[in-house]
């Protein structure tokens with residue numbers, strides 16, 4: 570029976586390997602350092618008692634507050650069910666299945682390929698250089714038929730920023746042909762690096778943002794696409810009629826109030842402190858081979874015997890993200906920055922592994 574149903578499905582969906590989110594991978598932990606979440610809940614109360622009504626498609630207060638926060642015009646902001654929905658809306662609006670392609674540079678975020686496969690769009694990859702910057706000559710050779718280039722800066726999972734002069738070159742080589750999408754999911758940890766100020770200069774630049782990371786609201790599912798009005802208008806054609814539930818818009822507006830933004834900045838300062846502490850501790854461990862610099866709330870580390878370390882920590886309830894299968898990342902684990910107590914537990918557990 571089930572095989573008959575399987576045969577009815579689209580071929581690309583039958584072939585699809587779904588995104589293995591940290592949640593799907595499971596684990597029985599009490600120290601969750603695998604999804605780049607903020608480690609503690611933020612308290613919000615719901616103020617809207619209008620659940621009998623459909624929500625606004627693009628809640629005005631959320632749009633206005635995000636625009637003010639990001640330093641752009643409200644007409645340059647689209648709000649969606651996480652940045653992940655933004656990734657997919659761009660493909661649905663700009664890429665013809667079976668004809669157009671997207672391009673990205675591994676190792677990077679996993680959803681670009683998953684969305685492309687789901688929709689049936691070809692994806693091309695151009696491996697990042699050994700220092701994880703863009704391989705611009707190789708990208709130039711692959712651009713034929715590409716409509717959207719996804720570029721994550723700071724990059725997940727490597728933690729580095731992409732050089733701004735390289736992004737300018739990429740924007741020059743794609744002008745009039747393709748969109749360049751800068752995924753700024755972690756930009757609050759290095760706010761000076763945002764490309765938001767470039768929107769007036771580049772009609773084909775798009776920026777993705779989220780409340781899931783620095784704003785501590787991964788469970789809310791709320792993200793933003795920043796772009797010039799012609800791009801936003803096209804995305805508005807393909808977005809669902811009610812993409813944001815009323816409670817989501819309610820909490821998002823509070824998170825983007827002056828107090829909400831101040832709280833976020835305080836959290837970022839704490840996490841940056843904890844990251845500096847971890848950065849000082851990790852190189853002292855015998856199991857550590859290489860600690861990569863990070864502009865984000867996670868650190869990529871290459872360990873000796875990373876599989877053993879991953880499993881041993883997992884069994885102790887400390888859950889990291891294994892990056893072994895990502896191109897160029899053999900032996901690497903990604904560690905989200907938790908509370909100071911969580912960072913200390915991690916280091917203590919790693920120290921214990923060193924003496925075994």
Ligand SMILES: *Cc1c(COP(=O)(O)O)cnc(C)c1O
Nearest residue numbers: 651652653678725754779781792
């Ligand atoms: C977490 C993450 C996202 C997804 O954000 P959501 O708003 O939770 O969908 C997008 N891009 C990158 C690089 C991420 O790490």
